[in-house]
Structures are given as C-alpha cells and as structure tokens.
Amino acid sequence: MAKINKTRVPMREQPAEERIKNFDSVPLGYTDEEAMAEAQRCIQCKDPSCETECPVNMKIRAMIEKVAEGNFEEAFLIAKEDNPIPAISGRVCPQEDQCEGVCTMGKKADAINIGKLGAFLGDWAMQNGVTEELHIEERNEKVAVIGSGPAGISCAVDLRKLGYRVTLFEALHIAGGVLQYGIPAFRLPKDIVDYELSYLQKIGVDLRLNNIVGQNIKFDELRWEFDAIFIGTGAGAPRFLGIEGEKLMGVYSANEFLIRVNLMKAYKFPEYDTPIVCGDSVGVIGAGNVAMDAARCAVRLGAREVYILYRRTKQESPARDEELEHALEEGVIFEELVNPTRVLGSEDGWVTGIEMVRMELGELDDSGRPRPVKIEGGEFTMELDTVVNALGTLPNRLFLDRTPELETTPRGAIKTDEKLMTNVKGVFAGGDAMSGGATVIQALGEGKRAAASIHGYLSGI
Numbered sequence: 393m394a395k396i397n398k399t400r401v402p403m404r405e406q407p408a409e410e411r412i413k414n415f416d417s418v419p420l421g422y423t424d425e426e427a428m429a430e431a432q433r434c435i436q437c438k439d440p441s442c443e444t445e446c447p448v449n450m451k452i453r454a455m456i457e458k459v460a461e462g463n464f465e466e467a468f469l470i471a472k473e474d475n476p477i478p479a480i481s482g483r484v485c486p487q488e489d490q491c492e493g494v495c496t497m498g499k500k501a502d503a504i505n506i507g508k509l510g511a512f513l514g515d516w517a518m519q520n521g522v523t524e525e526l527h528i529e530e531r532n533e534k535v536a537v538i539g540s541g542p543a544g545i546s547c548a549v550d551l552r553k554l555g556y557r558v559t560l561f562e563a564l565h566i567a568g569g570v571l572q573y574g575i576p577a578f579r580l581p582k583d584i585v586d587y588e589l590s591y592l593q594k595i596g597v598d599l600r601l602n603n604i605v606g607q608n609i610k611f612d613e614l615r616w617e618f619d620a621i622f623i624g625t626g627a628g629a630p631r632f633l634g635i636e637g638e639k640l641m642g643v644y645s646a647n648e649f650l651i652r653v654n655l656m657k658a659y660k661f662p663e664y665d666t667p668i669v670c671g672d673s674v675g676v677i678g679a680g681n682v683a684m685d686a687a688r689c690a691v692r693l694g695a696r697e698v699y700i701l702y703r704r705t706k707q708e709s710p711a712r713d714e715e716l717e718h719a720l721e722e723g724v725i726f727e728e729l730v731n732p733t734r735v736l737g738s739e740d741g742w743v744t745g746i747e748m749v750r751m752e753l754g755e756l757d758d759s760g761r762p763r764p765v766k767i768e769g770g771e772f773t774m775e776l777d778t779v780v781n782a783l784g785t786l787p788n789r790l791f792l793d794r795t796p797e798l799e800t801t802p803r804g805a806i807k808t809d810e811k812l813m814t815n816v817k818g819v820f821a822g823g824d825a826m827s828g829g830a831t832v833i834q835a836l837g838e839g840k841r842a843a844a845s846i847h848g849y850l851s852g853i
C-alpha cells in the first residue's frame with residue numbers, strides 16, 4: 393500500500409509584503425496536480441464524519457474520491473448537488489470547526505484540505521464552463537424569497553429545482569448579501585461571487601434587485617401574490633458599545649467601513665468617488681472575522697498601525713484560523729485583554745484616541761470562554777485616527793418594524809418552529825435574520841431546510 397502523505401499540499405499565496413498593496417486574492421489556488429495530490433491523502437473513511445459535521449451535508453468523501461482520480465467534472469457535480477456555491481463556501485467556511493475539525497486524518501496528521509478542494513472545483517467549473525444539467529418539472533405555486541444572501545440563495549435554488557416559480561427580492565442593486573458587501577475581495581474575489589450567483593438566473597429564478605420589502609413593496613402584497621414566503625434578510629444592523637465618543641467623526645461600524653471599501657470601491661478612490669477616512673493609526677474593536685476583514689482593509693488602505701482591540705486573548709478569537717494568521721502576517725497588531733471605555737476626540741469633532749482598561753481572564757462564562765475581568769487601575773489611552781466597531785450585528789430593523797405580525801426574540805431575531813415556519817402560516821425564515829448572526833454555511837443549511845419545509849407545506853406532506 394502506498395504511503396500516505398501526512399502533510400497537506402500547501403496552497404500558494406501572495407506574500408504578505410506584496411498583498412498588503414492590493415485587494416487581489418491572497419490564496420492562489422491549487423493546480424490540477426496539486427488538487428489531485430491533496431485528495432489522494434484522503435483515506436475514504438467508511439463513516440465520513442466530515443459529511444455529518446457539514447451543515448449542508450455535502451457528499452465530501454465521494455467528491456474527494458473523484459478529485460483524486462482527476463475527474464473534476466463529476467467531483468464538481470457531486471459538490472453542487474448539496475451546495476449551490478462551493479467556490480464561495482470553500483473560501484470562507486470555518487472548516488477547522490466543521491468538516492476538517494473531525495477529519496480522521498487530522499487526528500494523526502494534517503486534516504484533508506476540504507475547503508480548498510471545494511474552492512478548486514468551483515473555480516475549475518467556472519474556467520471550464522461546466523454546469524449542472526437540470527430537468528425541472530414545472531409547478532404552478534409561487535414562492536417569494538426575501539434577501540439574496542446565502543440563506544435566500546440556497547432556499548431559492550432548492551425550490552426552483554423542485555419546480556416552484558421563485559421570485560427573489562433584494563434590497564440592494566446587487567445580489568449576494570454579505571458575500572458582496574462585507575467579505576473583502578482579497579478573501580472572496582467578486583468575479584467568483586458574480587459567477588456563482590449567475591446560476592440563480594440560469595435555472596430560472598426571477599431576481600428583482602432594488603426591491604426593499606417593507607418599503608417599496610409591502611409584505612402584505614407578497615402574502616396575497618405568493619403561496620409561501622421565505623425571509624432571509626440577514627443581520628446587517630450594527631451594534632455599538634454605547635460608550636462616550638462613538639458619534640465622533642472617524643468612528644465607523646464595521647459594516648459601513650466594509651460597504652464603503654468593498655461595495656462602493658473606496659479603495660479605488662478617486663476612480664470611484666467613495667470617500668473613506670482611514671488615518672495612520674486605526675483601532676478595530678472586536679476579534680471575529682468582521683474585525684479581521686476591517687483591519688486587513690485598513691492595512692491595504694495605507695494605515696501605518698492597525699490594532700485589534702479585544703477583551704480576551706487570541707486563543708478566544710472567534711475568527712477563522714486562516715484569517716487571524718493572515719492578519720498577523722500582514723502586520724495587524726493584536727492588543728489583547730483591553731476594553732474600550734471612551735473614544736476621545738478633538739474640539740472639532742474628530743477622533744484622536746481611545747481610552748481603555750486592561751482586563752484579565754476569569755471563570756468560564758455561558759459561552760464556555762473565560763470571562764474578561766477588569767483590572768483595577770488598568771486604565772490607559774492610545775492615540776488613534778480611526779475607530780472601527782466590529783462587535784457583531786443585529787437583524788435589520790427596517791423590515792421587522794414594518795412586519796409587527798412576525799414574532800421576534802428580545803434581540804430582534806425572527807422566531808421559527810422546528811420546520812423554520814414563523815408564527816405566520818406559510819411564512820418561513822432562516823439565516824442571520826433568524827439566528828441573529830452565524831456563518832455562510834449555516835445560512836445555506838437553513839435556506840435548504842426551509843425549502844424542504846416549504847415543499848412539504850405546499851404539497852401537503
């Protein structure tokens with residue numbers, strides 16, 4: 393029996409000193425030979441736990457087997473059966489906590505690089521113009537999907553494959569939700585997002601951009617016109633600490649900062665006329681993926697010092713391992729165990745710094761992480777030109793305020809039953825609008841579950 397390579401086939405990347413000058417993809421992708429060599433490390437477990445751990449239950453083992461044989465077309469079609477956007481999820485999923493986290497190889501050697509193989513297949517299909525042949529049996533029932541992020545995408549695709557007439561309403565001028573406006577191009581190139589989303593129209597989803605449900609179309613109108621509705625409006629409303637100085641000029645929510653940079657292309661100013669204030673020293677409050685994205689954008693916008701300001705330590709950071717590593721390689725400074733108490737400003741209203749207090753770790757809290765505890769006398773200040781708040785988000789209020797009939801949790805997340813149906817009959821919800829904020833693959837999984845429930849509801853199963 394051939395000896396199995398214990399170490400991963402490394403993925404080539406732009407070196408840190410180069411990539412901080414551009415917004416191009418950091419990973420450079422596998423070649424065909426590299427992908428095959430990585431897939432050949434898979435031992436093809438009898439009970440592949442990678443599949444049960446995946447929120448959309450991709451048939452990972454069969455997919456990898458085909459890659460190992462060099463049969464990329466079949467591997468791609470296997471991936472696409474359960475996941476409408478493999479090139480995207482392969483790049484952004486927290487694989488270390490899901491499929492790769494339970495990979496048998498990972499117990500004694502490097503786990504198989506499942507995410508990068510998924511991304512390879514998505515890219516390969518795009519470059520070779522390969523797509524699924526679908527034979528859709530048309531039905532008459534109409535379903536409205538609100539929001540074109542991962543939850544709305546997977547719900548729309550699965551319902552369309554079942555033959556429903558699906559209309560997807562999106563508030564913005566572009567589809568994709570956070571995939572377009574939040575995650576920067578150096579992690580998720582936008583030509584890949586555009587290509588993956590073009591599939592929606594290819595299979596006959598009626599995509600209506602620039603349509604804000606609750607504003608230019610009433611929710612009640614949709615209830616009259618459609619037989620069922622799925623709400624996937626996400627959680628795009630920012631959260632602030634509620635400390636003094638947060639209204640100063642130069643303080644951003646991460647969403648505003650990232651929307652300006654990514655969607656409105658502020659990094660190409662003046663070619664694009666979106667201004668952004670990003671001074672020499674930038675403090676980003678929080679340590680999740682959103683915080684890393686904001687910090688890495690600030691580096692690329694030319695800031696000399698970019699700090700992650702976090703009340704716990706690197707070990708507790710909720711960011712994906714790869715993102716944290718890349719941020720550190722790019723020179724982002726991780727200021728651990730600090731808690732901001734006041735943003736400091738000049739007389740003319742601009743940020744000049746931040747006041748913080750040093751923390752230490754105490755007992756475990758409800759999240760299972762050590763609770764940060766304030767150190768008496770640990771107050772200090774840091775000079776900053778820009779402050780970005782990346783403390784997590786809340787469900788969008790605009791839609792919820794205009795649909796008072798929908799029951800929500802105290803934090804504004806839409807309540808659903810085990811079939812993802814809300815308290816309003818025939819209206820389902822999923823993704824961040826229901827969870828309050830999770831991951832791309834979680835949202836994809838919920839969109840799929842909701843599609844199955846809508847099918848059951850409409851066909852009386």
Ligand SMILES: Cc1cc2nc3c(=O)[nH]c(=O)nc-3n(C[C@H](O)[C@H](O)[C@H](O)COP(=O)(O)OP(=O)(O)OC[C@H]3O[C@@H](n4cnc5c(N)ncnc54)[C@H](O)[C@@H]3O)c2cc1C
Pocket residue numbers: 484485486538539540541542543544561562563564567568569570571574575603604605606624625626627628650681682685712788790791822823824825829830831832833835
């Ligand atoms: C900067 C950033 C980085 C992230 N990085 C990662 C990562 O690396 N890995 C990961 O797994 N997850 C990551 N996440 C989280 C992940 O992106 C979300 O969990 C996921 O996008 C949720 O999908 P969704 O479909 O529920 O909502 P969204 O992606 O938010 O999409 C909701 C869509 O609904 C539209 N909408 C809202 N209201 C209306 C309305 N009234 N009418 C019509 N349309 C409406 C919005 O415009 C939007 O397009 C990140 C999030 C952010 C913000």
